[in-house]
Amino acid sequence: MSRKTISGMGAGIIILLLFPVFLPRFYVYLASVILLYGLLATSLNLVLGYGGIFQFHHAVFYGVGAYGTTLMLTKSGLPAIFAFITGPLVSAAFGLVLGIICIRLSRLYFGMLQISLGSLVWAIVYRWYAFTGGDDGIHGIPMPEMISSPKSAFYFTFIITIISLYIMWKIIRSPFGSVLQGIRDNPVRSGMIGINVRRHQLLALVLAGFFAGVAGSLFVVVDNSVFPDMLFWTLSMEIVIMCLLGGWFTFLGPMLGAAVIVGLRTFVSMYTVYWALVLGIIMVLVIFFLPSGILGYAVEKFERGFRKPEGGEQ
Amino acid sequence: MLEVTSISKTFAGFKAVNSANLTVRKGEIVAVIGPNGAGKTTLFNLITGIVKPDSGRVLFKNEDITGLQPHEISRKRISRSFQVVNVFQRLTVFENVQISVLSRERMTWNIFTPSAGLAVKETDTILESVGLLDKKNRTTALLSHGDRKVLEIAMALGGDPEFLILDEPTAGMAAEETSRCIELIKMLSRTMGLTILFCEHDMEIVFGIASRIMVMVRGCTVIQGSCDEVRCNEAVQDAYLGGSDVCL
Ligand SMILES: Nc1ncnc2c1ncn2[C@@H]1O[C@H](COP(=O)(O)OP(=O)(O)OP(=O)(O)O)[C@@H](O)[C@H]1O
Ligand SMILES: [Mg+2]
Numbered sequence: 284m285s286r287k288t289i290s291g292m293g294a295g296i297i298i299l300l301l302f303p304v305f306l307p308r309f310y311v312y313l314a315s316v317i318l319l320y321g322l323l324a325t326s327l328n329l330v331l332g333y334g335g336i337f338q339f340h341h342a343v344f345y346g347v348g349a350y351g352t353t354l355m356l357t358k359s360g361l362p363a364i365f366a367f368i369t370g371p372l373v374s375a376a377f378g379l380v381l382g383i384i385c386i387r388l389s390r391l392y393f394g395m396l397q398i399s400l401g402s403l404v405w406a407i408v409y410r411w412y413a414f415t416g417g418d419d420g421i422h423g424i425p426m427p428e429m430i431s432s433p434k435s436a437f438y439f440t441f442i443i444t445i446i447s448l449y450i451m452w453k454i455i456r457s458p459f460g461s462v463l464q465g466i467r468d469n470p471v472r473s474g475m476i477g478i479n480v481r482r483h484q485l486l487a488l489v490l491a492g493f494f495a496g497v498a499g500s501l502f503v504v505v506d507n508s509v510f511p512d513m514l515f516w517t518l519s520m521e522i523v524i525m526c527l528l529g530g531w532f533t534f535l536g537p538m539l540g541a542a543v544i545v546g547l548r549t550f551v552s553m554y555t556v557y558w559a560l561v562l563g564i565i566m567v568l569v570i571f572f573l574p575s576g577i578l579g580y581a582v583e584k585f586e587r588g589f590r591k592p593e594g595g596e597q
Numbered sequence: 598m599l600e601v602t603s604i605s606k607t608f609a610g611f612k613a614v615n616s617a618n619l620t621v622r623k624g625e626i627v628a629v630i631g632p633n634g635a636g637k638t639t640l641f642n643l644i645t646g647i648v649k650p651d652s653g654r655v656l657f658k659n660e661d662i663t664g665l666q667p668h669e670i671s672r673k674r675i676s677r678s679f680q681v682v683n684v685f686q687r688l689t690v691f692e693n694v695q696i697s698v699l700s701r702e703r704m705t706w707n708i709f710t711p712s713a714g715l716a717v718k719e720t721d722t723i724l725e726s727v728g729l730l731d732k733k734n735r736t737t738a739l740l741s742h743g744d745r746k747v748l749e750i751a752m753a754l755g756g757d758p759e760f761l762i763l764d765e766p767t768a769g770m771a772a773e774e775t776s777r778c779i780e781l782i783k784m785l786s787r788t789m790g791l792t793i794l795f796c797e798h799d800m801e802i803v804f805g806i807a808s809r810i811m812v813m814v815r816g817c818t819v820i821q822g823s824c825d826e827v828r829c830n831e832a833v834q835d836a837y838l839g840g841s842d843v844c845l
Binding site: 453454456457458459460461462464465467468469471472473474475476477478479480483486490532 | 645646647666667668671672676677679683684685686687688692693695696697699700701704705706707708709710711712713715752753755756
């Protein structure tokens with residue numbers, strides 16, 4: 284990373300930290316939601332953009348993490364910290380189980396089967412009143428004093444998001460990260476250089492599930508509630524669009540996409556009920572005009588200015 | 598070293614490889630020749646586990662490796678390059694070879710050490726030996742076709758193989774690139790002691806570097822033998838070499 288990027292990021296972080304000081308309550312809430320959705324989208328991008336795996340129902344892991352944390356908080360009587368660890372771990376375990384079932388299939392069928400199985404999980408959550416609160420969800424979840432106000436919830440979300448992003452960044456730069464990108468580009472070749480393709484993909488799915496679960500737990504902190512919509516497939520589509528819109532071959536693209544989509548959703552919903560329609564139009568526009576997303580486009584422009592492609596055909 | 602016995606593969610009723618036989622001894626350079634669609638690539642796919650055989654056996658160093666997964670076969674130190682360039686196109690030249698080295702060194706499960714500093718020397722050594730060191734930081738998409746074919750070989754070398762399979766290594770290369778590639782293959786055989794199996798359409802190259810030749814037509818092994826034996830064989834003349842403009 285260049286010095287410029289680092290100072291840019293530093294400035295961004297300071298501005299974000301000052302948010303709660305001068306912004307009204309609603310915007311603090313909105314900023315928290317953007318952060319945790321950004322984390323969620325980044326966790327998806329770990330397997331989608333870097334892994335080339337069509338994880339079409341990522342919201343399941345988000346929802347499972349949120350429910351895991353909530354149920355531990357409300358039913359176990361253990362200290363809250365255990366709840367916040369359990370949620371993501373349950374998501375990771377879920378990532379492993381769904382992964383083992385789906386990984387044998389080719390890319391597109393992987394996505395299809397995942398949508399079906401994920402919808403099954405949604406249906407269970409939706410119906411099981413005694414355990415999950417059914418379609419009502421669970422509201423007014425008690426939070427530890429330290430993170431119970433909107434401001435402290437924001438700071439908590441902020442810190443956890445930054446730490447998670449940092450860890451994911453490290454993962455992408457690691458040998459495992461390189462291998463994952465290699466598998467994305469060319470699974471046959473990866474096998475031929477001695478890589479057990481499915482096992483590596485499985486680890487990626489587990490990691491992505493874990494961080495989706497972290498995002499889910501953060502939502503519980505910010506909103507003090509969970510509901511079945513958190514693992515409905517439309518949310519999964521929204522997360523995919525965040526990645527595509529922001530730029531799925533860039534690390535911070537999904538975060539940017541999350542900011543745009545959550546921002547738009549908030550304001551569009553004030554004027555119309557046709558958010559899904561707007562989302563569909565955005566999707567089509569992105570696919571046709573910005574196939575590598577906003578940040579991907581910016582990076583391409585930026586790089587073209589510096590280095591010209593040298594030699595060679597095509 | 599490698600012993601393929603009556604191996605067969607049928608694709609949707611079409612016998613791509615039909616009871617083919619192939620023997621490669623340690624230190625040899627063996628060429629597989631045959632017209633387009635003869636089943637050469639499929640044979641290589643069968644040996645490396647990318648395609649599962651319907652019947653037949655593959656022995657490597659007296660061990661049965663038939664039907665193993667590609668990554669398991671690669672662990673036995675068999676590497677290959679592909680006919681159609683098959684690299685990681687979003688990664689740089691360096692990263693392409695580095696992944697291969699990291700895989701051999703079993704470091705692919707490491708999720709916290711930055712890979713940028715790992716296996717640099719080994720990777721650079723390989724890039725140097727194939728002549729790609731000055732282009733190490735380019736994205737492979739920006740390479741010329743010839744350089745990508747060489748990168749294919751470099752990636753195969755990352756696995757530190759004993760047995761190297763090259764599928765039409767010089768196809769599509771310019772004349773000068775071709776001669777450099779041939780020198781490279783000779784060097785790998787002579788100084789690094791690799792056993793090499795390759796296929797190639799250019800007879801001049803085949804007779805230039807092969808110690809033995811296997812001729813394949815319509816999925817069957819027509820003959821295996823020294824260059825002279827193959828040159829004089831009538832069946833080969835009829836089936837394959839006869840129609841070509843190669844001067845024998
Ligand atoms: N995966 C596959 N599915 C169906 N048919 C296949 C498959 N792979 C190869 N074939 C067929 O098997 C036959 C042999 O193909 P192969 O690629 O092995 O020939 P080759 O000798 O390598 O030819 P070339 O010299 O053109 O590379 C061809 O007719 C091809 O169409
Ligand atoms: Mg071929």
